[in-house]
Amino acid sequence: MxxxxxxxxxxxxxxxxxxxxxxxxxxxxxxxxxxxxxxxxxxxxxxxxxxxxxxxxxxxxxxxxxxxxxxxxxxxxxxxxxxxxxxxxxxxxxxxxxxxxxxxxxxxxxxxxxxxxxxxxxxxxxxxxxxxxxxxxxxxxxxxxxxxxxxxxxxxxxxxxxxxxxxxxxxxxxxxxxxxxxxxxxxxxxxxxxxxxxxxxxxxxxxxxxxxxxxxxxxxxxxxxxxxxxxxxxxxxxxxxxxxxxxxxxxxxxxxxxxxxxxxGCKKTLHGNSDEKMRSHMRRSIGAAVNVPAGKPVQIEWLTYLRPSWGLSPDQIDKVVGKRLIRGVQAGDLIRLEDIED
The missing domain is CATH 3.20.20.70 (Aldolase class I)
Known part of the structure; x- marks a missing residue:
């Protein structure tokens, strides 16, 4: 009613x-x-x-x-x-x-x-x-x-x-x-x-x-x-x-x-529920363009940007470049925060 x-x-x-x-x-x-x-x-x-x-x-x-x-x-x-x-x-x-x-x-x-x-x-x-x-x-x-x-x-x-x-x-x-x-x-x-x-x-x-x-x-x-x-x-x-x-x-x-x-829609939100569901599907993560070894400073040319956004977002690239990985990451995989040495 x-x-x-x-x-x-x-x-x-x-x-x-x-x-x-x-x-x-x-x-x-x-x-x-x-x-x-x-x-x-x-x-x-x-x-x-x-x-x-x-x-x-x-x-x-x-x-x-x-x-x-x-x-x-x-x-x-x-x-x-x-x-x-x-x-x-x-x-x-x-x-x-x-x-x-x-x-x-x-x-x-x-x-x-x-x-x-x-x-x-x-x-x-x-x-x-x-x-x-x-x-x-x-x-x-x-x-x-x-x-x-x-x-x-x-x-x-x-x-x-x-x-x-x-x-x-x-x-x-x-x-x-x-x-x-x-x-x-x-x-x-x-x-x-x-x-x-x-x-x-x-x-x-x-x-x-x-x-x-x-x-x-x-x-x-x-x-x-x-x-x-x-x-x-x-x-x-x-x-x-x-x-x-x-x-x-x-x-x-x-x-x-x-x-x-x-x-x-509503002016108070920048996107609706349907957009929210698509964020992880459509946005990108930092990924490995080549096999990235553990223990070596990561070079930017080793990296690419891939969907979905299950890893670090592209605007967090400074958290990856020059840092060392705890484990090696295969080409095509996503790099996550837990992969990076403190």
Missing amino acids: KDISVNGINFHNLEKTWIVAEIGVNHEGDFDTAAKLIKLAAKCGVNAVKFQTFRIEHYISKVQSERYERTKKYQLSYEQFRELAVIASESGVILFSTPFHFDDVDFLDEFVPLFKVSSGDLTYLSLIRYIASKNKPMIISTGLGTKKEIQAVLNTILDLRPDAGIKGELILLHCVTAYPTPVDKANLKRIVWLRETFDLPVGYSDHTLGIKACELAVASGAKVLEKHFTYRKENQAFHDHAISADSEDMSQLVKMVRQAEAYM
């Missing part, structure tokens, strides 16, 4: 990419659909599912009446979110959400282990400060954000929690907010730029079609991977479904990411 713990998470030290199925509002306000999506995502092998939590009066202005009425239909009640959190726990995945108001933060704080900040709210610093006050890990999406704006967000958080970055409680997500994002606009090099500029772990929120960008993001060092998720992409009125991964896509994404991680 996969590790789904997040309390005390350190984004610096994640051994595997944390894969998030972004359900968002793809449930379109229907509780049963939301529950179904959680269960489907869990079967795909993701680590977490993410929602959006809002009250329409604190989110969309009635100036955009059509948008207001459409988005209002996508609300879930607080009580429904509580029930969904239980379903997620029973399904073996973490549920968290993006809050859009202070009341949403207080409500979610009762049961979510971390928060997400929307790209659209990078300048809503009072809300970000309030989220930070809950002392939980924060995922910050940086779509639309300038360097100055991202730094202002981090300053706001770090003023309240100076050690949050050091403790690995913050992660930035590279995000392009175009739906869908064209291939030539994905700009995955920004993952490296964000990491180097702000000295924080970085992830990727993907809005491209397909899953190729996710694979490349992992290769670029993304620690968290977020992909919109739906039960069906085709013949849906709400546009988010078309850019989302369905169950088949998400299962393939998880498999691909885990395979990519296996290819990449």
